[in-house]
Amino acid sequence: QKEVEQNSGPLSVPEGAIASLNCTYSDRGSQSFFWYRQYSGKSPELIMFIYSNGDKEDGRFTAQLNKASQYVSLLIRDSQPSDSATYLCAVNGGGNKLVFGAGTILRVKS
Amino acid sequence: EAGVAQSPRYKIIEKRQSVAFWCNPISGHATLYWYQQILGQGPKLLIQFQNNGVVDDSQLPKDRFSAERLKGVDSTLKIQPAKLEDSAVYLCASSLRVDGNTEAFFGQGTRLTVV
Numbered sequence: 001q002k003e004v005e006q007n008s009g010p011l012s013v014p015e016g017a018i019a020s021l022n023c024t025y026s027d028r029g030s031q032s033f034f035w036y037r038q039y040s041g042k043s044p045e046l047i048m049f050i051y052s053n054g055d056k057e058d059g060r061f062t063a064q065l066n067k068a069s070q071y072v073s074l075l076i077r078d079s080q081p082s083d084s085a086t087y088l089c090a091v092n093g094g095g096n097k098l099v100f101g102a103g104t105i106l107r108v109k110s
Numbered sequence: 111e112a113g114v115a116q117s118p119r120y121k122i123i124e125k126r127q128s129v130a131f132w133c134n135p136i137s138g139h140a141t142l143y144w145y146q147q148i149l150g151q152g153p154k155l156l157i158q159f160q161n162n163g164v165v166d167d168s169q170l171p172k173d174r175f176s177a178e179r180l181k182g183v184d185s186t187l188k189i190q191p192a193k194l195e196d197s198a199v200y201l202c203a204s205s206l207r208v209d210g211n212t213e214a215f216f217g218q219g220t221r222l223t224v225v
Contacts, residue, residue: 004152006152023143032211032212034213035195036131036212041221042218043199043201043217043218044153044216045216046213046214049213063116071191086190088152088153090214093159094213095118095165095166096141096158096160096165096205096207096208096209096212097155097158097165097166098143098158098203098214099153099155100145100152100153100155100206101152102151102152103151
């Protein structure tokens with residue numbers, strides 16, 4: 001079992017819709033969870049982080065964490081074509097080790 | 111605040127040659143990561159430093175890859191000899207603390223092509 005799993009996609013949504021990206025992780029001791037966005041040919045940039053169970057909102061982005069189910073998600077409201085990118089889920093377990101999933105490709109169609 | 115600096119941006123070498131990459135993390139960041147990202151895949155952790163000590167190098171191919179972080183600041187990653195499958199983007203990232211509740215910031219990466 002991979003440490004961090006994501007559906008590779010592509011996930012296609014129309015402009016203005018809600019995009020839902022999901023991630024599961026294997027290490028129950030994981031402490032913090034991150035979503036990065038990566039445009040083609042660019043390096044990952046941090047969008048959001050979440051440490052506690054529940055929801056965390058930042059503008060159009062909402063991160064959701066359920067530690068009991070070992071599940072973290074990212075919702076993007078009012079999706080825009082500029083949101084088209086690969087979204088990487090990263091999990092920080094013991095020793096500050098940051099492990100990434102393979103990423104989900106998001107395509108927002110205008 | 112300056113970001114994570116990496117050089118070179120691009121490198122093309124022949125197989126069996128050697129290559130070195132350099133990374134200067136954000137000032138004051140204790141943790142430094144080197145990742146390898148093959149096209150279409152997520153970043154794979156090669157080595158993690160906290161200050162100048164190695165925390166995790168379990169996925170570093172030690173027969174050909176080496177890394178050091180002298181004085182707990184900048185770091186170099188070396189490949190010798192390179193193989194075709196080493197073609198990838200090598201990403202350096204740093205984070206402020208060592209307790210896990212801190213985000214990591216990435217440099218621009220070095221795109222390596224082995225021919």
